[in-house]
Amino acid sequence: xxxxxxxxxxxALQWTTPFWWxxxxxxxxxALGWARSGGDGFLTGAxxxxxxxxxxxxxxxxxxxxxxxxxxxxxLNLGGAAWVLALATGLVAALAAGLAGSTGFYLRAxxxxxxxxxxxxKPDR
Amino acid sequence: MxxxxxxxxxxxxxxxxxxxxxxxxxxxxxxxxxxxxAGFWQNGRGVDDLPTSxxxxxxxxxxxxxxxxxxxxxxxxxxxxxxxxxxxxxxxRDRLWQMEFQTHAAAGRISEIVxxxxxxxxxxxxxxxxxxxxxRSVEAMRQDPSLWAMVEAYTAGVNAWIERLGPASFPLExxxxxxxxxxxxxxxxxxxxxxxxxxxxxxxxxxxxxxxRAALGDSAMAALFPFYPPFMDPIIPPDHPxxxxxxxxxxxPGPQPAATLQPAxxxxxxxxxxxxNWAVDGSKTRSGRPLLANDPHLNLTxxxxxxxxxxxxxxxxxxxxxxxxxxxxxxxxxERIAWGVTNAGSDVMDxxxxxxxxxxxxxxxxxxxxxxxxxxxxxxxxxxxxxxxxTVYYTHHGPVAYLPEEEPASEAIPxxxxxxxxxxxxxxxxxxxxxxxxxxxxxxxxxxxxxxxxPAQNFVFADTAGTIALWHNGRFPLRWHGQGRYLSDGRNPxxxxxxxxxxxxxxxxxxxxxxxxxxxxxxxxxxSYPYYLGWDYAPFERxxxxxxxxxxxxxxxxxxxxxxxxxxxxxxARTVLPTLLALMDAADLPPGPPQDALAALRDxxxxxxxxxxxxxxxxxxxxxxxRRIWQDELDTLMTPGxxxxxxxxxxxxxxxxxxxVRTPQRETLRDLAPAAFEAALTALTEAHxxxxxxxxxxxxxxxxINHLANIPGLGRPDLVTSGRDGAxxxxxxxxxxxxxMVVSLTSPVQAWGLFPGGQSGHPxxxxxxxxxxxxxxxxxxxxxxxxxxxxxxxxLVATTTLQPE
Numbered sequence: 001x002x003x004x005x006x007x008x009x010x011x012a013l014q015w016t017t018p019f020w021w022x023x024x025x026x027x028x029x030x031a032l033g034w035a036r037s038g039g040d041g042f043l044t045g046a047x048x049x050x051x052x053x054x055x056x057x058x059x060x061x062x063x064x065x066x067x068x069x070x071x072x073x074x075x076l077n078l079g080g081a082a083w084v085l086a087l088a089t090g091l092v093a094a095l096a097a098g099l100a101g102s103t104g105f106y107l108r109a110x111x112x113x114x115x116x117x118x119x120x121x122k123p124d125r
Numbered sequence: 126m127x128x129x130x131x132x133x134x135x136x137x138x139x140x141x142x143x144x145x146x147x148x149x150x151x152x153x154x155x156x157x158x159x160x161x162x163a164g165f166w167q168n169g170r171g172v173d174d175l176p177t178s179x180x181x182x183x184x185x186x187x188x189x190x191x192x193x194x195x196x197x198x199x200x201x202x203x204x205x206x207x208x209x210x211x212x213x214x215x216x217x218r219d220r221l222w223q224m225e226f227q228t229h230a231a232a233g234r235i236s237e238i239v240x241x242x243x244x245x246x247x248x249x250x251x252x253x254x255x256x257x258x259x260x261r262s263v264e265a266m267r268q269d270p271s272l273w274a275m276v277e278a279y280t281a282g283v284n285a286w287i288e289r290l291g292p293a294s295f296p297l298e299x300x301x302x303x304x305x306x307x308x309x310x311x312x313x314x315x316x317x318x319x320x321x322x323x324x325x326x327x328x329x330x331x332x333x334x335x336x337x338r339a340a341l342g343d344s345a346m347a348a349l350f351p352f353y354p355p356f357m358d359p360i361i362p363p364d365h366p367x368x369x370x371x372x373x374x375x376x377x378p379g380p381q382p383a384a385t386l387q388p389a390x391x392x393x394x395x396x397x398x399x400x401x402n403w404a405v406d407g408s409k410t411r412s413g414r415p416l417l418a419n420d421p422h423l424n425l426t427x428x429x430x431x432x433x434x435x436x437x438x439x440x441x442x443x444x445x446x447x448x449x450x451x452x453x454x455x456x457x458x459x460e461r462i463a464w465g466v467t468n469a470g471s472d473v474m475d476x477x478x479x480x481x482x483x484x485x486x487x488x489x490x491x492x493x494x495x496x497x498x499x500x501x502x503x504x505x506x507x508x509x510x511x512x513x514x515x516t517v518y519y520t521h522h523g524p525v526a527y528l529p530e531e532e533p534a535s536e537a538i539p540x541x542x543x544x545x546x547x548x549x550x551x552x553x554x555x556x557x558x559x560x561x562x563x564x565x566x567x568x569x570x571x572x573x574x575x576x577x578x579x580p581a582q583n584f585v586f587a588d589t590a591g592t593i594a595l596w597h598n599g600r601f602p603l604r605w606h607g608q609g610r611y612l613s614d615g616r617n618p619x620x621x622x623x624x625x626x627x628x629x630x631x632x633x634x635x636x637x638x639x640x641x642x643x644x645x646x647x648x649x650x651x652x653s654y655p656y657y658l659g660w661d662y663a664p665f666e667r668x669x670x671x672x673x674x675x676x677x678x679x680x681x682x683x684x685x686x687x688x689x690x691x692x693x694x695x696x697x698a699r700t701v702l703p704t705l706l707a708l709m710d711a712a713d714l715p716p717g718p719p720q721d722a723l724a725a726l727r728d729x730x731x732x733x734x735x736x737x738x739x740x741x742x743x744x745x746x747x748x749x750x751x752r753r754i755w756q757d758e759l760d761t762l763m764t765p766g767x768x769x770x771x772x773x774x775x776x777x778x779x780x781x782x783x784x785x786v787r788t789p790q791r792e793t794l795r796d797l798a799p800a801a802f803e804a805a806l807t808a809l810t811e812a813h814x815x816x817x818x819x820x821x822x823x824x825x826x827x828x829x830i831n832h833l834a835n836i837p838g839l840g841r842p843d844l845v846t847s848g849r850d851g852a853x854x855x856x857x858x859x860x861x862x863x864x865x866m867v868v869s870l871t872s873p874v875q876a877w878g879l880f881p882g883g884q885s886g887h888p889x890x891x892x893x894x895x896x897x898x899x900x901x902x903x904x905x906x907x908x909x910x911x912x913x914x915x916x917x918x919x920x921l922v923a924t925t926t927l928q929p930e
Contacts, residue, residue: 018292020160024142038130056161064169068297068889072165074838075301076152089159089166096145096156099138106131 006048023049024100031104045101046094054090163293169889175923184929199435213282220449231320249534251503259315265551279452283309317450322548325580355772371655378619400467403643404593415587419465420862429882463868469581472659473547477615552578583644595642596633664768666851718816735823745805877905
């Protein structure tokens with residue numbers, strides 16, 4: 001559920017603004033408020049941002065960006081394989097978003113007892 | 126524990142953010158770059174769309190753009206303002222990054238984009254006075270109302286496109302290099318033209334020539350670097366009468382003082398940005414009307430240096446190639462005339478040794494007294510570094526590019542010398558093209574050429590009335606014979622440029638009896654021409670080959686002209702190889718590759734075909750031979766041209782220069798040729814492996830069309846090409862015919878053309894490198910000069926109407 005929520009919020013923000021770092025801000029905010037654990041924060045962020053970027057990259061790569069993706073994949077020494085580039089795009093987003101998500105949860109856990117959800121931080125004890 | 130986890134996680138997250146957000150080394154910042162919503166994944170979107178209607182503030186009336194099947198825009202405007210506005214808009218749409226990058230390079234602003242690595246390059250642009258020259262040209266353009274209106278309308282059109290862009294729609298290279306476009310200005314158009322002037326007139330060997338003379342003396346210089354080279358077939362036919370009373374020629378000021386410059390490394394070889402053009406009159410053609418052909422040879426890049434366009438308004442209807450960043454058509458044709466250019470190569474750049482009064486560089490010695498310098502402060506912004514403030518001292522000659530204690534960026538730039546360069550003078554070259562685009566006949570063409578300064582070109586011309594002509598045209602200083610061949614004395618007024626060759630005294634020829642005119646960057650005239658224009662032109666090979674073919678041809682068709690552009694015969698080999706082969710005995714060679722190689726050369730017809738091994742063998746053999754002849758005497762000094770070397774060994778195979786002065790015995794060509802042959806085979810084996818298909822010209826040499834900023838993946842390397850720089854098809858490793866055009870001056874005019882690239886400068890476009898393979902094959906496309914937007918409808922793919930707001 002968190003994954004879908006994050007993904008939809010990300011999609012809306014990325015669609016309307018040019019900033020890439022929403023993939024860190026949104027998972028961070030989500031985890032700060034709602035994640036159940038550091039792992040949950042990481043996975044939610046990684047899955048939502050990674051899937052979004054992977055999907056968007058694949059969609060572009062299969063339509064208008066087919067030529068440019070092949071050229072960039074050559075520039076980055078990926079052997080001209082656009083699908084590797086799409087995978088890398090998804091992984092980069094997943095990693096950045098995951099780290100932001102886990103940081104969000106750990107920050108909340110480190111804050112002095114401001115319980116925002118049922119048994120927040122419990123798995124960590 | 127919680128705190129530790131927080132710290133570790135936060136540190137990793139911050140590191141991830143920083144690593145993805147900041148540009149590290151040559152890579153783009155990966156966060157914004159990979160972002161599928163605004164990064165490079167967006168750069169295929171819309172680049173090939175042809176909207177039916179667009180509203181643009183700044184237009185005065187609707188403009189109709191008709192697109193043909195090769196994505197050439199045919200612009201139909203109701204007035205000239207809208208015409209050039211639309212040209213600016215369309216060119217920016219397809220080529221914005223290239224336009225801006227070239228002018229950033231001309232202005233010495235690459236450090237702003239890539240950081241300190243480009244600082245030496247930028248400093249050299251500033252010190253050569255590129256911005257200074259461009260600023261003076263802007264002032265000159267401003268004085269001419271029709272010219273200025275054209276430049277301003279073009280500028281507004283470019284900016285109308287830039288204003289539509291946002292970070293997600295910036296062209297790809299902005300995202301890779303991580304910067305943003307800035308507004309276009311007339312200064313940028315002037316900078317582009319200075320960039321062309323640098324490319325075509327910026328090679329200079331005065332410093333190396335001066336050192337070589339110091340080592341060899343005057344008589345050897347006259348033999349090794351002749352004013353009129355062997356085998357030469359000049360542009361203007363040798364029997365041409367000069368129908369003007371020449372101005373008094375300045376007399377040389379007597380022996381020059383010995384150069385005081387510190388020895389520097391030798392000048393880099395002249396890149397020889399050559400070109401061919403010719404026109405034949407109706408007596409030699411099947412149609413009875415003239416044919417005109419042009420193929421300018423330049424460094425080949427993607428995006429291509431040329432952009433095809435048709436411009437139609439009530440005052441003009443012209444088709445051809447334009448330079449992205451400049452209005453008007455540069456090479457092309459209209460309903461009455463056609464024109465083309467090759468580089469003139471006459472000397473318009475001299476270095477003057479300067480004696481400063483003291484370390485403050487506030488004054489320099491001139492005519493027995495002191496003259497003040499004018500400092501010009503250049504501010505070079507450096508990405509990720511401190512801004513560099515650079516002061517350049519200007520004399521009345523021009524800028525002192527490098528002070529005596531400084532290390533020049535190029536080996537051809539002497540230290541402590543001021544640069545007198547034609548490109549520093551106010552000039553209005555665009556007026557020439559503005560007028561040529563509208564020319565209806567020979568008189569209009571002549572009038573257009575009078576406005577032209579630099580880079581001087583051989584302008585070939587033909588019209589539907591049957592006239593053909595060719596003028597070696599530009600602004601040439603009035604010199605004594607040989608002035609500017611060596612470093613000049615900045616103290617002595619007799620070394621200044623003494624005036625100008627009147628434009629009507631430039632070498633030119635109209636309707637010669639032989640029925641054709643041609644140029645291939647060779648000497649413009651034989652020694653009967655009264656003025657001295659320079660000495661260092663292209664050797665005879667291409668010019669002589671074109672002339673022998675045109676003289677022999679009759680009943681010529683456009684296809685014959687196309688075939689001549691692709692002619693691969695190298696006259697140097699035809700001149701020299703029989704003599705070399707006569708000195709070789711197969712029986713002296715080991716069996717296998719050496720004998721096979723010799724047999725390949727004996728069977729060879731001197732054509733540089735991609736699949737042939739003989740051209741590779743000949744080039745390697747000649748390189749080894751030339752090295753053996755000159756290295757012992759000249760080492761790091763200037764080496765004579767290959768034409769002079771050829772004449773030397775044909776005239777006297779036992780000439781003292783052929784002897785290796787480092788050995789006790791006396792070598793002649795009979796010793797050198799077999800030794801060089803063996804060494805060539807060894808060198809080729811090391812470079813390409815054992816004798817075989819890998820030695821074929823197209824693989825061993827081939828052609829790389831690199832991206833303009835050398836970004837990997839955006840070029841087209843390893844093309845299997847025929848040709849050579851001394852053959853009419855002057856295709857080399859990175860140079861070659863950048864546009865091939867053939868025009869038949871029938872009614873209506875018919876034309877064919879092609880450049881090695883595509884109309885779009887977007888690597889994500891299907892039209893980025895469309896014609897590269899066709900260029901390798903030597904194909905040409907029919908070019909459409911439409912009389913109205915609906916003509917030739919079968920080749921038109923879309924129409925866009927630009928509406929005023």
